[in-house]
Amino acid sequence: MTDQRGQSELRVAIAGLGSIGTKIATALDHGIEGLALSAVAVRDPAKHQAFLDGLNRPPQVLSLDQLGDAADIVVECAPSSQLRAIVEPAVKRGKAAVVVSVGGLLDNFDLVDLARANGGRILVPTGALIGLDAVNAAAVGTIHSVKMVTRKPIDGLKGAPFIVQNNIDIDNLREPLKLFEGTAREAAKGFPANLNVAVALSLAGVGPDRTMVQIWADPTVTRNVHRIEVEADSARFSMSIENIPSDNPKTGLITALSVIALLRKQRATLCVGT
Numbered sequence: 001m002t003d004q005r006g007q008s009e010l011r012v013a014i015a016g017l018g019s020i021g022t023k024i025a026t027a028l029d030h031g032i033e034g035l036a037l038s039a040v041a042v043r044d045p046a047k048h049q050a051f052l053d054g055l056n057r058p059p060q061v062l063s064l065d066q067l068g069d070a071a072d073i074v075v076e077c078a079p080s081s082q083l084r085a086i087v088e089p090a091v092k093r094g095k096a097a098v099v100v101s102v103g104g105l106l107d108n109f110d111l112v113d114l115a116r117a118n119g120g121r122i123l124v125p126t127g128a129l130i131g132l133d134a135v136n137a138a139a140v141g142t143i144h145s146v147k148m149v150t151r152k153p154i155d156g157l158k159g160a161p162f163i164v165q166n167n168i169d170i171d172n173l174r175e176p177l178k179l180f181e182g183t184a185r186e187a188a189k190g191f192p193a194n195l196n197v198a199v200a201l202s203l204a205g206v207g208p209d210r211t212m213v214q215i216w217a218d219p220t221v222t223r224n225v226h227r228i229e230v231e232a233d234s235a236r237f238s239m240s241i242e243n244i245p246s247d248n249p250k251t252g253l254i255t256a257l258s259v260i261a262l263l264r265k266q267r268a269t270l271c272v273g274t
């Protein structure tokens, strides 16, 4: 991909330097054409000082609400509880916010109106999923149904509110257990740190109340596995992805790469895939 000439660099800020944020910061520091890492926000600056000192061009460390002043694009990669505090100040200033905690968007959907009113944008990457380009395209026509089955190792699901509230013991499972079957909206409530993918799929397609999701705790798998089936008037398609967990077992390694790919497209002359 080549950079468009004659444009000033887009400044990118990152909120949260965990398994996703550190990889995006490193990629920006190594160079994404047309983009520069301008700022980060972290909960505990001391914890991240060594990482930041190791960057070639260390960014400013700011508070969440200052990121929209220091950047054209604010990348949210923190827990979903922080989504509003990160996205609101950015889109209010007419900036773009890349949202990975997309499950949290459902309870904060007014942020989309706020962005629209102020010339801001909210960008949801494909993240740990596959094929949102095809789902987007099918949604231009008519999609009849979207179903997703997720299987995760035990460590990828531990602590989810649905499991805790229903007192489900997944630690001693010997075979796969279906934990949940319902809509993407319900899945996001019960599994806020584990099923962002279901919400991204729903927003690309038929919405959170018509996207149906099964969640399995599966001691026989080592990867986060998502299988999707779409029936539309233009096509029928099935897709599956087996994500290698990152240092955060709930998060697939490919998630950060998906954000980096999205960032690369912001200034690319040749863009492939919708």
Ligand SMILES: NC(=O)C1=CN([C@@H]2O[C@H](COP(=O)(O)OP(=O)(O)OC[C@H]3O[C@@H](n4cnc5c(N)ncnc54)[C@H](OP(=O)(O)O)[C@@H]3O)[C@@H](O)[C@H]2O)C=CC1
Residues within 6 Å of the ligand: 015, 016, 017, 018, 019, 020, 021, 041, 042, 043, 044, 047, 064, 077, 078, 079, 080, 082, 099, 100, 101, 102, 126, 127, 128, 129, 192, 193, 194, 196, 197, 200, 248, 250, 251, 252, 255
């Ligand atoms: N869309 C998708 O496909 C996917 C989305 N996700 C979602 O992406 C998000 C990030 O995931 P991941 O990187 O793995 O999570 P991590 O837990 O590895 O990192 C989250 C980071 O956010 C930081 N943080 C917490 N509170 C604040 C705050 N108030 N201000 C600034 N930073 C803060 C944490 O700080 P500290 O280091 O101090 O704890 C941590 O560094 C999660 O919500 C996750 O559910 C994950 C996978 C796929």
Ligand SMILES: O=C([O-])CC(=O)C(=O)O
Residues within 6 Å of the ligand: 128, 193, 194, 195, 196, 197, 198, 224, 225, 243, 250, 251, 252, 253, 255
């Ligand atoms: O959707 C999520 O939050 C994470 C996920 O399933 C994955 O990384 O495969």
